[in-house]
Amino acid sequence: MKESRLSFVSYEISDFISTLTIDHPPLNVLTDELLNELDSAIDAVLGYDACRVLIIRAKGEKAFVAGADINQFSTLDEVSGKNLVEKGKMIFDKLAGAPFPVICAINGLALGGGLELALACDIRIAEQKAKMGFPETGLGVLPGYGGTQRLPRLISVGKAKELIFSGVIISAEEAYENGLVEKVVSNGESLKESLVLAEKIAGKAPIAVSKAKATIDRGFAVSLAEGQEIETRSFVDLCQTEDLKEGVNAFGEKRRAVFIGK
Structure with missing residues (x-):
């Protein structure tokens, strides 16, 4: 601390x-x-x-x-x-x-x-x-x-x-x-x-939370169509993270996910 x-x-x-x-x-x-x-x-x-x-x-x-x-x-x-x-x-x-x-x-x-x-x-x-x-x-x-x-x-x-x-x-x-x-x-x-x-x-995936915040904030200032594009890009970025794999594996194994922010 x-x-x-x-x-x-x-x-x-x-x-x-x-x-x-x-x-x-x-x-x-x-x-x-x-x-x-x-x-x-x-x-x-x-x-x-x-x-x-x-x-x-x-x-x-x-x-x-x-x-x-x-x-x-x-x-x-x-x-x-x-x-x-x-x-x-x-x-x-x-x-x-x-x-x-x-x-x-x-x-x-x-x-x-x-x-x-x-x-x-x-x-x-x-x-x-x-x-x-x-x-x-x-x-x-x-x-x-x-x-x-x-x-x-x-x-x-x-x-x-x-x-x-x-x-x-x-x-x-x-x-x-x-x-x-x-x-x-x-x-x-x-x-x-x-x-x-x-x-x-x-306790959630930190990159996903960060992306969600940025996507909401950026999308709020543009049209719905542009916001949807921002959302898609954010989702695609998250598909490349280790945290996604950990979250899916933890769900399947019925355990708590341990996210490392990568």
């Missing part, structure tokens, strides 16, 4: 599952320093070839991530505003583009940049007490770390507009009903549930 701790972010790599933890009490606000540490931690996990699943979590009783550092907004101009959002986009895009699934354990408030961080993950598991929303229009701005683009791709366009225009904060249950999160669990259980799911995913 490998562990590393910075001032506000830490990560742990254990077997095939990595966990990245944000710890900036009391609200885990995304300051510039925290973003820098988040970027470094993501790079470290991406550099670990054996990783099959990453879990993003945060410490604290009240918030997952309550948003960006609002104190910096009053001094923003055209140049600094562009630099601010492009930095956040770069980090979140890097996370979204990870070759393995990323699960977000939402244990409390996920507002603004915090919700955008969750949206950059593949799967979101929220605790009952969690609340989510984009309050940016009440500050005179809009979600700038990808929120206006990822939210309507995940839920209905109309609902995305309602949430972003109004800045309303919704419950975990309403988020689930609208497809914003995949599961709602009891308070204090988001990490445990994320680990259960991560272990299920980590």
